[in-house]
Amino acid sequence: MGHFAEFAVALNYNDIPEDVRTVLRRSFADTIGVATVGSTTEIAQITKDVADRLWRASPQSGAARLLFDGRPVSPAGAAFAGAFTVDSIDGHDGSSPCKGHAGSAVFPSLLAVADSLHAGGQSVTGSGLMTALATAYEISYRAGLALHGTTADYHTSGAWTAIGVAVGAGRLLKLDVDRIRHAAGIAEYHGPRSQMMRCIDHPTMLRDGVGWGAPSGVMAAYLAELGFTGAPAVTIEGDAVDAWWSDLGTSWRIVEDTHYKLYPVCRWAHPAIDAVQELMVAHGVRSQDVVKVRINTFHYAVRLAGHNPSTLDEMTYSIVFPVAIMIARGKIGPEELAPAILEDVEINRIAQATELVETEHYTRISVGKRWADVVLHLKDDRILQSAPRSPKGDTDNPLTDNELRGKYDTFTAGLLTSDRAEELRRQALTFDSLDSRGLTKLLDQLTNPLDCDASRFAKRRFTS
Template sequence: MNQPAIQLSQTLLQQLVVLLERDIDDAARARARLHLLDWLGCVAYGSRSEVADKLRQYLSIWGSSGSSWSMGEPDRSWQDALLLNAALGNVAEMDDLHRTSILHPGPVVVPAAVTVAELVGATPVALLDAIVIGYEAMIRIGRALGPDHYALYHNTSTCGGFGAAAATAHLLGLDRNAFVSALANAGSRTGGLWQLRHEAVDTKQLHNAGAAHSGVLAALLAQADVRGPASLLEGSQGFFAATSPMAQPLAVVDNAGDSWQIFQCSFKPWPACRHAHAAIDAVRALGDLDPSAVESVRIRTYRDALLFCDKPEPRNAAEARFSLQHCAAVSLLFGRPEIRHFEGEYLHRTDVVAMRGKIFVAIDEQMDRAYPSHFGAFAAVLDKAGHEREIRVRDAWGDPEQPMSETDINAKARALMCVADLHERDIDAVMDFTTGLTQAGAQLAPWLRSLRALGAGK
């Protein structure tokens, strides 16, 4: 990997753009392909959701026609396509994650890169490189934010525009000055407040869609010489000053020679908030348990996991995915939590409700100190005979320390497409094309056609 020639006199965004010029090798492209496939499974599932129906209703009235693809909507303009694709990638809460920045790059960067790759007729390699670069920009800025930011702001939303802008700027071949303007203007319009967590709303999906759109638009405008403030990050009225006085600005460009940040991202095997995954893994690691013999369950984990996921009585699927109690209950009852366990009758089944009532959650100070570098959990199950089993899990399955295999990721994507009730032949076509994107001679157009077939349905 070539070492970037960064000058300390440059602003942080200028230094970041130089850093993004590092060589991208085949290993990074292969990793980007896995994140692309992971997103495809997530958005296929999301395309059959209630929020997808709402967005399609909106587009039927207010949308415009064009050539860019979207899942099941092949004749939409790029703005319409991006709205759908970026909004739907996190519906199942199975989108990828970077821990120390506490954000999800995939549902913002990938749809932005795919949309622009079609607009400019990019090669598969250029698409994969754009994903790597978009992840890098989004994560590096996100990891510089302090915990004060995450307390109020949805990091995926506030940092997503940077990632979408970087991916688009790469595909457009912008020079350094225009690249900086793309990032700066995307960041100057950032936002995304966590108040959405307190009501049953669809705002989180709009956060992702808005971040992707602002990033793509900022880069397209930068190509037309619409300039932005290079000091946007560290300026006295800039991003860090406004949204995170506890930020560590130099984290944006620290360790410039490290491998690409995409390798530090986690994949999510379970259809739940990532803050609940370690608890799921801990319960499952206790081994075979007779649910009828369970007297009580103690879950201890880090503070943010309780802040986001202490919901003993979830009222709907979205709340169930953010409920430590529900996640632990279905893991105890059914072993491997599946999407169906977070929907419909499972929310109100007598056995599930009873098991949730036996689960007690608390903060573990040791795990709280290790967070966000490690998303850990402790689980202890006491049976009615007075015997107790306990286990401590430092990292969740899918983290770099406990990685999902390529086979696991492929199986997850296929399973999500199957749950969405898609034709097996269409799923096979998408899987085959996606697998071959890193091979010599691969073409993007057939792959995009296969995506249209995937979205077209049942």
């Protein structure tokens, strides 16, 4: 009982393996890029305004500034808006075994707590933040595996990241073992066990639940600090979930499970996007040559569908439309998230000519990995079929440093000055070496408004 809390309290920076640190540095830089373009979305604007209205800062907790905005709110408010901001562009890191994402909740939450502690005169160093992040990620992943392994429904990432956030925030607040246990139990009990397939079947701004999981975790830590009780967390403590926790501290799911995305759309669409991109390049095919597309994939991906999306949420939680974008444009980046994409004649032609087929074999094997293949029918009567494939960016087929750098540059271009973008990336990749003053400067950079003019926001918004 409480082994996870003892791990969280006792973990030292030097106990964290270098390969774990490497993942978290890469995730930090990647999350900054996603948060940059995410800050231009309607989701981000709405949730920042709500945090400013309803989650004001107090002298007792210190102010936490909103990402790429700067308005001072409470740590819970900054976590709420920050998680929605990152999640509004579906390009952040994730875990295929967990069927979800930790970083979109963990990073904005712990940055918010660290910022509030600095505002209150307490120091947080880069190595201290690294230790809290490692704790929060590892607890999140294992709680996610335990939750999916013991419940029938498929819950959003907010359900299990709330627990990791609570433990990571508790670490920053220097809670003892008993209070860490209660923080985890509070977060688990009050965290959003929202239904992921509801968002897949009916995509809206609800997204992956982290917008509520993040503040639930933050508030759980502050509640436990003042003596509020909530232990035990049933996804962590007890014989039924011991298999997911018995090797905590000796094995790291962070290294084994963390993947990165090349495209800002649902991960389930990525195998088909990669497959069609390879076919187009290998055979020199132009979009005008394509008369019919067949996507063979697993059950959940088929439910993405998306022949006629009308909002950003419907487009990013689809498979047909992103594949059509890749065929027509050869890329899927921030420019492809602009509203005009929905009116593109060629993309719509290809989407309407696409057949989406569930394959029993792919459904069976798409557990820790996602699988698909694509068939193209061309005007000259050729039929091109890709090999079965899983997404680029998985741990067995990782993105290179250059690919992640290219993604970061694409996501920040025109929104941050090149000097600011480069400095943020450099600091993110070395953040654990920063002293308290250096971390404060990094937080200053992350919470200053974007460098673009206000008119750019409207160009990147979708509306219903």
